[in-house]
Amino acid sequence: EAGVAQSPRYKIIEKRQSVAFWCNPISGHATLYWYQQILGQGPKLLIQFQNNGVVDDSQLPKDRFSAERLKGVDSTLKIQPAKLEDSAVYLCASSSHEKLFFGSGTQLSVL
């Protein structure tokens, strides 16, 4: 069974630029999550989708972050404009019931 796919693996941008991350969940998983993990900390939930609807985006900085999940499968997370404090690993996860499976993440460096 294929796991959660994410791309790119690494991204380096300058502040005020925009960036987008892509995620393809495990086939059949209705729930998709985007987490932000800052070095030395546990992952923090940014947004949770159930199929193509948003369940929770209470911790998403909506002035600069946006996410969509068209057709209830793939998802993209965008940051525009990026700030220095956005440097982190962005993790995508999916679940069919409660057990979460994570992708390899995208390491973002904002210079």
Add this chain to the structure above:
Amino acid sequence: GIQVEQSPPDLILQEGANSTLRCNFSDSVNNLQWFHQNPWGQLINLFYIPSGTKQNGRLSATTVATERYSLLYISSSQTTDSGVYFCAGTPRGSARQLTFGSGTQLTVLP
């Protein structure tokens, strides 16, 4: 939201030793899970354990939901067990916000 406290924050073991990691929650939780993040950053789900005890090879986990804590046991540790161990849970009555602790950094020396 709930607070998740993990202990110890750091642990160094000699290969072959046993260890116990603990996770305390500030309130009742559902969906308690343990993860291992390897040195390359990949998060692997070890256990989904809202209550009771489960075992998988050298690893086992116990959750006492009424007392709001969970334990992860690692026996006969190997260098490949090194990494960060996270526990996470969802506030009872909510399907949202799987909240992670800050992790236990485990280093197993050869």
